[in-house]
Amino acid sequence: MDRSFSKFMVNIPADERSSAFSYPIVTGHDILSMFGSVASELHLPKRVAVITDPNVQNLYASHVQSSLLNFGFRPDTILIPSGEEHKTLDTVRNVYDKLHEAGFGRDAAIVAVGGGVVGDLAGFAAATYYRGVPFAQVPTTLLAQVDSSVGGKVGVNLPYGKNLIGAFYQPRFVFIDVKTLTTLAEREVRSGLAEIIKYGAILDKELFEMIADNIDALLKPDIKLFPEIIERCCSLKASVVEQDERESGYREVLNFGHTVGHAIEALTRYSVLTHGEAITYGMMVEAHMSVNHCGLPQEDARRLCSLLMRLSPPPLPEIIDDHQIYQTMFTDKKVRSGSLRLSLINAIGEGTFGETPDEHYIKQSIRKLFTKERDACGP
Numbered sequence: 001m002d003r004s005f006s007k008f009m010v011n012i013p014a015d016e017r018s019s020a021f022s023y024p025i026v027t028g029h030d031i032l033s034m035f036g037s038v039a040s041e042l043h044l045p046k047r048v049a050v051i052t053d054p055n056v057q058n059l060y061a062s063h064v065q066s067s068l069l070n071f072g073f074r075p076d077t078i079l080i081p082s083g084e085e086h087k088t089l090d091t092v093r094n095v096y097d098k099l100h101e102a103g104f105g106r107d108a109a110i111v112a113v114g115g116g117v118v119g120d121l122a123g124f125a126a127a128t129y130y131r132g133v134p135f136a137q138v139p140t141t142l143l144a145q146v147d148s149s150v151g152g153k154v155g156v157n158l159p160y161g162k163n164l165i166g167a168f169y170q171p172r173f174v175f176i177d178v179k180t181l182t183t184l185a186e187r188e189v190r191s192g193l194a195e196i197i198k199y200g201a202i203l204d205k206e207l208f209e210m211i212a213d214n215i216d217a218l219l220k221p222d223i224k225l226f227p228e229i230i231e232r233c234c235s236l237k238a239s240v241v242e243q244d245e246r247e248s249g250y251r252e253v254l255n256f257g258h259t260v261g262h263a264i265e266a267l268t269r270y271s272v273l274t275h276g277e278a279i280t281y282g283m284m285v286e287a288h289m290s291v292n293h294c295g296l297p298q299e300d301a302r303r304l305c306s307l308l309m310r311l312s313p314p315p316l317p318e319i320i321d322d323h324q325i326y327q328t329m330f331t332d333k334k335v336r337s338g339s340l341r342l343s344l345i346n347a348i349g350e351g352t353f354g355e356t357p358d359e360h361y362i363k364q365s366i367r368k369l370f371t372k373e374r375d376a377c378g379p
């Protein structure tokens with residue numbers, strides 16, 4: 001493999017469903033023309049459906065497609081509409097139809113080129129078409145490069161709940177070209193930073209400090225800072241997934257901010273806030289709960305919330321209120337026997353999971369979001 005790549009493996013141990021296996025995360029700068037070479041080395045089937053959206057098609061998917069052609073693959077492109085509101089079963093159904101029309105069968109492979117919406121949806125199509133065909137991820141947003149492309153959670157939303165349909169289905173490989181971030185809208189950079197701050201908050205205090213120290217440059221964004229951060233986040237995620245691939249416990253730590261965040265996304269019909277913005281609010285609320293329930297020092301909560309406020313999420317739409325958020329949290333996949341199970345933090349860098357704070361505290365923390373300062377961690 002070329003020297004401009006860096007590569008590390010995600011090692012999934014054996015369980016009752018499958019034997020142990022590994023897959024590489026390849027990262028580099030300006031490497032899309034080498035996609036076909038890597039795909040060939042890793043024995044991706046020759047008949048490939050490149051799934052992408054209209055924003056990414058000409059910018060990057062066309063380069064992936066040319067590279068596949070250069071290395072002897074037979075690619076076709078399938079377009080899906082961009083946007084979270086299209087991460088639905090209807091869109092998946094359309095993808096199945098297009099795969100069928102183009103003559104894809106068991107021998108097909110799927111390559112997802114785009115953000116988390118394309119990756120989650122194309123991955124779900126790959127997990128289910130003909131009971132599963134191999135797939136690869138080419139994430140092109142910061143959020144997808146640090147989070148959604150790694151770990152094999154694929155799926156779509158239902159109108160009343162986020163990611164309620166899905167599978168655990170690991171990619172054959174993940175191919176990250178950091179240069180794709182140069183065309184990303186500022187708002188999408190901030191969304192990716194939200195997930196990066198989450199990793200710091202739950203697993204890596206040093207990363208948290210690095211983000212806090214460099215937040216001005218990251219917001220610009222200064223792309224030079226990203227390769228190291230992306231590799232660090234991918235390796236944090238890989239180590240969690242290696243310990244608990246199917247989220248029977250520990251993997252839940254990654255959901256800090258997400259129970260509240262997903263409720264906000266569902267209530268706003270997946271079309272007002274980005275996922276990153278919704279979890280920015282989610283982390284503020286859940287940090288407040290962490291103070292009350294897990295003994296998170298008030299000072300840590302304040303630091304986390306002020307860093308999150310630097311991401312300037314747009315105001316919450318007036319149509320939603322604290323009561324609705326509380327009710328909608330019960331559609332979360334982690335709810336057991338009617339009880340909420342939250343992923344909170346004991347300290348910065350120390351996530352926890354399966355927490356059920358008193359209803360009173362949960363409601364009080366959500367209500368904080370609707371105060372004038374929008375700062376859920378205020379006194």
Ligand SMILES: NC(=O)c1ccc[n+]([C@@H]2O[C@H](COP(=O)([O-])OP(=O)(O)OC[C@H]3O[C@@H](n4cnc5c(N)ncnc54)[C@H](O)[C@@H]3O)[C@@H](O)[C@H]2O)c1
Pocket residue numbers: 053054055056059082083084087114115116117118120140141142143144147148149150151152153154163180181182183184185188191192274275276
């Ligand atoms: N599977 C997981 O483990 C996991 C983890 C975190 C998030 N997610 C999911 O990821 C989704 C959010 O993903 P996202 O934040 O990438 O949003 P997204 O996929 O909606 O992409 C954001 C926008 O950026 C555009 N875009 C993509 N790459 C671009 C580029 N390089 N230049 C210019 N424009 C570009 C897209 O067309 C889209 O309009 C959510 O559905 C969330 O649930 C999944």
Ligand SMILES: [Zn+2]
Pocket residue numbers: 147195258275279
């Ligand atoms: Zn997320």
